[in-house]
Amino acid sequence: MELSRLTIHELQEMIKKGETTSSDIVESVFKRIDAVEDKVRSYITLLRDSALEEAQQADREIKKGNIKTLSGIPIAVKDIMCTRGVRTTCGSRILHNYVPPYDSTVVMKLREAGAIFVGKANMDEFAMGSSTETSYFEITKNPWDLERIPGGSSGGSAAAVAADECIASLGSDTGGSIRQPAALCGVVGLKPTYGRVSRFGLIAFASSLDQIGPFTKDVEDCAILMNLIAGHDPMDSTSVPTSVPDYREYLSRGIAGWTVGIPKEYFIEGIDPEVSGAIEKAIKEIEGLGAKCIEVSLPHTDYCVAAYYIVAPAEASSNLARYDGVRYGLRSESGEGEDLLEMYKRTRSEGFGAEVKRRIMIGTYALSSGYYDAYYKKASQVRTLIKRDFEESFKKCDVILTPTTPTPAFKIGEKTDDPLQMYLSDIFTLSANLAGIPGISVPCGYTKAGLPIGLQLLAGHFEEGKLIQIASAYEKHSKTEKRRPEI
Amino acid sequence: MITKEEVGHVAHLARLHFSEEEQDKFTSQLNDILTYIDKLNQVDTAGIPPTTHAISLNNAFREDVVKESIGRDLALTNAPDEKGSCFRVPKVIE
Numbered sequence: 330m331e332l333s334r335l336t337i338h339e340l341q342e343m344i345k346k347g348e349t350t351s352s353d354i355v356e357s358v359f360k361r362i363d364a365v366e367d368k369v370r371s372y373i374t375l376l377r378d379s380a381l382e383e384a385q386q387a388d389r390e391i392k393k394g395n396i397k398t399l400s401g402i403p404i405a406v407k408d409i410m411c412t413r414g415v416r417t418t419c420g421s422r423i424l425h426n427y428v429p430p431y432d433s434t435v436v437m438k439l440r441e442a443g444a445i446f447v448g449k450a451n452m453d454e455f456a457m458g459s460s461t462e463t464s465y466f467e468i469t470k471n472p473w474d475l476e477r478i479p480g481g482s483s484g485g486s487a488a489a490v491a492a493d494e495c496i497a498s499l500g501s502d503t504g505g506s507i508r509q510p511a512a513l514c515g516v517v518g519l520k521p522t523y524g525r526v527s528r529f530g531l532i533a534f535a536s537s538l539d540q541i542g543p544f545t546k547d548v549e550d551c552a553i554l555m556n557l558i559a560g561h562d563p564m565d566s567t568s569v570p571t572s573v574p575d576y577r578e579y580l581s582r583g584i585a586g587w588t589v590g591i592p593k594e595y596f597i598e599g600i601d602p603e604v605s606g607a608i609e610k611a612i613k614e615i616e617g618l619g620a621k622c623i624e625v626s627l628p629h630t631d632y633c634v635a636a637y638y639i640v641a642p643a644e645a646s647s648n649l650a651r652y653d654g655v656r657y658g659l660r661s662e663s664g665e666g667e668d669l670l671e672m673y674k675r676t677r678s679e680g681f682g683a684e685v686k687r688r689i690m691i692g693t694y695a696l697s698s699g700y701y702d703a704y705y706k707k708a709s710q711v712r713t714l715i716k717r718d719f720e721e722s723f724k725k726c727d728v729i730l731t732p733t734t735p736t737p738a739f740k741i742g743e744k745t746d747d748p749l750q751m752y753l754s755d756i757f758t759l760s761a762n763l764a765g766i767p768g769i770s771v772p773c774g775y776t777k778a779g780l781p782i783g784l785q786l787l788a789g790h791f792e793e794g795k796l797i798q799i800a801s802a803y804e805k806h807s808k809t810e811k812r813r814p815e816i
Numbered sequence: 817m818i819t820k821e822e823v824g825h826v827a828h829l830a831r832l833h834f835s836e837e838e839q840d841k842f843t844s845q846l847n848d849i850l851t852y853i854d855k856l857n858q859v860d861t862a863g864i865p866p867t868t869h870a871i872s873l874n875n876a877f878r879e880d881v882v883k884e885s886i887g888r889d890l891a892l893t894n895a896p897d898e899k900g901s902c903f904r905v906p907k908v909i910e
Binding site for chain 1: 849
């Protein structure tokens with residue numbers, strides 16, 4: 330058994346019993362990377378030397394009996410989270426040479442817990458995309474079918490876990506960027522409640538929507554990482570100072586007596602029949618675990634994409650104004666006699682890719698004089714209604730169950746020329762970000778062609794425990810077969 | 817509808833520059849997207865307060881205590897161009 334194929338909790342056990350070492354685990358992961366990375370392209374930056382060195386240090390500590398939660402476990406981080414002294418690009422040319430002078434809070438927390446960092450995972454530029462095709466550096470391939478996209482924007486983080494190029498990883502989710510790639514790559518991905526995990530050191534896309542969360546091989550690992558990254562941080566004033574439960578305690582509680590809401594608006598025309606078939610099967614299995622499934626209604630579902638594609642670009646256009654070629658990142662070589670304004674324009678036009686420019690343009694337009702009320706204010710009001718839909722539904726049920734995505738992974742290049750079609754692939758995930766609620770995607774089967782399908786579960790604010798509870802019950806007891814990609 | 821001229825104006829506000837060809841493409845794509853977004857007008861939002869953050873947050877106050885921060889040298893390490901202790905930029909005023 331290759332160590333790279335195992336989970337955090339399996340490796341923890343082996344380390345505790347002295348059956349393996351961190352060096353062996355890290356070597357196994359890099360052996361796997363050497364075998365498949367050329368095909369999958371999960372990483373922008375690999376940290377082989379420092380990882381092997383850290384593993385030797387970890388082994389010395391472990392020998393002394395100093396074992397922490399992630400002692401010696403190789404983790405990948407999306408290249409949107411700042412890592413002190415390690416290039417952090419956000420998938421963009423404009424940050425191609427940026428070396429942060431500080432660690433993001435999540436990276437610091439994992440480091441303190443003993444994690445070994447394998448590399449910085451590929452992503453859509455500034456997390457704007459659903460396929461990882463907008464990365465300035467490379468296109469990540471879906472490990473289940475190398476001609477298909479892994480999802481996005483955290484496609485590298487999802488593919489790395491699916492392909493055993495790390496044991497677990499972190500991603501970020503602004504409109505589905507953890508849950509959608511988790512579904513398309515057949516792994517577990519959780520977007521926490523807005524404010525549950527510190528965003529300090531997370532390069533900002535849309536500040537009222539962004540959240541960091543884990544990609545893991547099973548639900549237990551998800552609980553382990555959530556225990557480490559959740560909690561208040563004085564460095565992020567939007568992180569919430571409420572206590573964090575031990576998420577592992579939810580793993581074996583079962584869901585007898587629960588009510589699960591199925592929103593009728595999520596079973597629409599255009600949803601792939603193999604996806605809806607897998608979801609219907611999952612609903613039966615969840616009923617078999619003692620839960621009652623009822624129909625609920627989220628009447629404003631149809632407006633989520635429209636509201637999101639005002640709110641997110643508006644915030645992005647403001648956040649990305651900082652890239653001006655002065656303090657860090659790319660500066661265009663300016664021509665003779667060129668002034669500051671010309672330098673700004675040239676730098677930003679050369680540094681940003683087409684999708685980022687598109688969103689900056691939408692956002693700038695929506696916030697510009699005369700259009701603010703018609704677009705931004707209107708979208709923010711619709712956001713209130715979307716949030717209220719969930720509040721009403723959660724009066725009737727413990728969690729809401731939906732497909733994570735309307736279709737399995739699509740082909741590379743299939744949607745790059747049609748931005749609107751690409752946006753519509755996030756139709757089931759955007760609402761959780763607008764409402765600020767947590768959501769998890771767990772594997773729930775495969776298409777005939779062998780592509781993974783994801784089941785999304787949503788809960789009220791700060792109820793990640795419930796998501797872990799039902800996802801764990803489903804994972805343990807469902808008859809869904811578990812496969813591995815052949816690369 | 818957003819016109820090609822408006823796209824040019826918005827690009828200037830966003831400090832971006834497009835070629836003629838890019839400006840044509842963006843005008844058509846932005847119109848597709850804005851036409852789709854127009855469906856928000858089907859929703860009656862009279863009297864509905866806007867949501868700017870999904871979680872109700874209060875201002876997070878703290879004592880004004882001086883803490884360790886990133887030093888000047890470190891802050892300048894990523895600068896494309898610097899001189900002495902400053903970021904250097906092209907000429908702003910004559």
